Amino acid sequence: MKRPAATRVGLGDPLETARFILRPLGYIEAFRLTASWRNDPEVLIALFQSLKPRSLRKWMRSPLLPRPKVRFAYAIIDRESGRSIGVHTVALSGYRSAYFTVAVSDRDWWGKGAVLETRATLINHFIRHAGTERFFGMVHGRNLSSIFxxxxxxxxxxxxxHRHKQDPVSGEIFDVVLFELFREQWQAGPFAEAIDEP
Amino acid sequence: MNHEAEARRIAAEALQAQAPLSIDDTMASLPQWDSLSHMRVILELEAALGRQLSVEEIMSVTSVRSIAGLLAAGQGGEGSDNGPAEAIDSPNRDC
Structure with a gap:
């Protein structure tokens, strides 16, 4: 069933949270903002479960970059300094489903709830404007921050x-963890915003 | 030290808590339980057990009680305040 067109209006709008502005990024802007991260071992291990640096050509297909109508990228802007601290993307995939990719490049913001705060806002936004009913995620079994x-x-x-992947650089074999959240679960939880049903 | 006391100590150190923690505290009830302190909780728990946790055990760490449960299971349950059945704490507790 096709999603009602009206629900998709607003997906490209900037969003605000208590501490951040989520500013929608076009492809070129997202590429410029993130290209240097392709050599950052901590970003690489979190995104690709591998320490292997990405070429510029490979980075052009990075999950942090938007794709028309299916993947939406947002710069996470610290309201106080006006600086971008990372990028959060939402990709529509499967039946009324979506998954996230995030990289917080500014180490000063690690452990300060930036991902929680922005992801909660994005979940509310995509439930409201994209008709998303399910969110899912797949995480390296030792990516403890992401699991949290x-x-x-x-x-x-x-x-x-278990023993699903091997990092070609370190040789480490690791497990992958699967997560899922349905709209009803979300709406019963503490981060949900009231949504006006049509 | 029994497992509940050891769990409270591990959590308090990892979370740099100023006040004593309750066995009923969870990642949802403690604002200082953030992503970095969660890493410290897991690493301190692994140090206490002398081994790396499995992914299922990592998933179960959502409360001070779940830490006590893992300590009890990992150390044979001697002096435990929790049966081994409580070693795995559903992540949904924090929903």
Whole structure:
């Protein structure tokens, strides 16, 4: 069933949270903002579960970059300084479903709830404007920060793939953890905003 | 030290808590339980157990009680305040 067109209006609007502005990014802008991260080992391990640096050509297909109608990228702007501290994307995939990719490049913001705060706002926004009914995520089994973020937002751990991947650089073999959150779960939780039903 | 007391100590150190923690505290009830302090909780728990946690065990760490449960299970349950059945604490507790 096609989503009602009206629900998609607003997906490209800037969003505000208590501490941040989420500013929609076009492809070129997102590429410029993120290209240097392709050599950042901590960003690489979190995004790709690998320490292998990405070429510019490969980065052009980075999950942090937007794609028309299916992947929306937002610069996370610190309201106080006006600086971008990272990028959060939402990709529509599957039946009324979406998943996130995030990189907070500014280390000063690590452990300060930037991902929680922005992701909660994005979930509310995509439920309201994209008709999204389910969010899912797949995380490296030792990405403890990311696991915390999913759990804290109320995602359910729906499975694990054991010894699923190997980092070509470090040789490490690791597990992958799967998360899922349905709209009804979200709306019963503490971060949901009231949504006016049509 | 029993497992509940050890769990409270591990959590308090990792979260740099100023006040004593309750066994019923969870990641949802403690504002200082953020992503970085969660990493410290897991690493301190692994140090206490002398091994790396499995992903299922990592998923279960959502409360001070769940830390006590893992300590009890990992150390054979001697002196435990929780049965092994409480070693796995559903992530949905914090929904």
């Amino acid at each position: 973020n999913y759990q804290r937002l109320g995602f359910s751990h729906v499975g694990s793939w």
